[in-house]
Amino acid sequence: MKELDLDVLIIGAGPIGIACALECKRRNLNYVVLEKGALTNSLFNYPLNMTFFSTSEKLEIDNIPFISNNPKPTRNEALEYYRRVSTSNLLKIHLYEKVTELNKTPNGFTIQSNKSLYNAKNVIIATGFYDIPNLLNVEGEDLPKVFHYYKEAHPFSLQNIAVVGASNSSVDAALEIYRKGGNVTMIVRGDGIGERVKYWVKPDILNRIEEGSIKAYFNSEIKSIKPSEIIINTPEGEKIIANDYVIALTGYRPNFEFLENAGIDFSKDGKSIPNYNPETMESNVKGLYLAGVICGGKETHKWFIENSRIHAKQITKHIDKNRQI
Structure with missing residues (x-):
């Protein structure tokens, strides 16, 4: 034709x-x-x-x-x-x-x-x-446990989830997965939640982090991704945490x-x-x-x-x- x-x-x-x-x-x-x-x-x-x-x-x-x-x-x-x-x-x-x-x-x-x-x-x-997607360019990013898009929370219930980023998409995913029973850790390159996060959502994520319901590592980056854990660089040094899935919403x-x-x-x-x-x-x-x-x-x-x-x-x-x- x-x-x-x-x-x-x-x-x-x-x-x-x-x-x-x-x-x-x-x-x-x-x-x-x-x-x-x-x-x-x-x-x-x-x-x-x-x-x-x-x-x-x-x-x-x-x-x-x-x-x-x-x-x-x-x-x-x-x-x-x-x-x-x-x-x-x-x-x-x-x-x-x-x-x-x-x-x-x-x-x-x-x-x-x-x-x-x-x-x-x-x-x-x-x-x-x-x-x-903007890739992390780290070892293990090609594992099937790594996602650069997020659709819904149900598959991540009762799992250890790392959410990378602090934008609207990252915050929405972290909150929704937490409320569906996931154990959520946020890995954030900057020193806080993004400035453009929706104003009615930002207090929610800050309160969940403050109370410890969602763990957040600021000024931090993933160094490598393993089948059952991730290694992250933090201001306090290298840390290894248990992990089932990585949701890298880095833009x-x-x-x-x-x-x-x-x-x-x-x-x-x-x-x-x-x-x-x-x-x-x-x-x-x-x-x-x-x-x-x-x-x-x-x-x-x-x-x-x-x-x-x-x-x-x-x-x-x-x-x-x-x-x-």
Whole structure:
């Protein structure tokens, strides 16, 4: 199968990719969205009981109301919302279709997926950052007891669990596993719980640590992981603790290799921020646009749904303007 003469091909069917599709439809741009997994694949892989930091109205796209039972919507409510937005608007989204190659041509781009070959005048990359975890790079990290994603607490009941990190995801996992009967130890590189941890959750984790229900080692790192224990470096020296599972929630990063292969340049300051025009979101490659959290490079906390929804309008406005020239 070969599809020719697309105005826009969008890579990624997360909230921002969906927002881009809505804007393309509004401007009568011939588009398609390719998503390598399920609809809003990153949200689908979030913990089952996750609650967003943002309120529901700040997660809305295209002024379509997002009604939730509480001010802070849950993962399941978000999945339902973006699913309804996509189906009710008959958006052209191809799921479980992974882009394997993206090449610039004189007239635009050729895009090869695991299913089809496409030609498009413009490409929008809205792939997020949740696919590639930041590794610990320690001995034993490849053991089956080590997880870089957390879904639910039940499998870890009555087990010795090490949770690595002090971000929202780490704190949520530690508290939930503790309340489901797990013996939780937190290993934190910094000297305290993260500053961006949800304000209604932070007192809970601090109290559990203070009372000793959850053990926390600050200014500490895992040195190695063994089948039934872990060795950690702490300010008091090396410690060996019993361990059944390690949940290393140390953050994630965009697929920089894919962006580099597409010809995108990055900042040289260690943050790997891709080169793009903040007014149009066009990268240094003409016709190739970036949308959503991927624009932050390694600084994945700077862009999220509520402050990158505007990217869809910026991009499609620029594409539409170029089409009329």
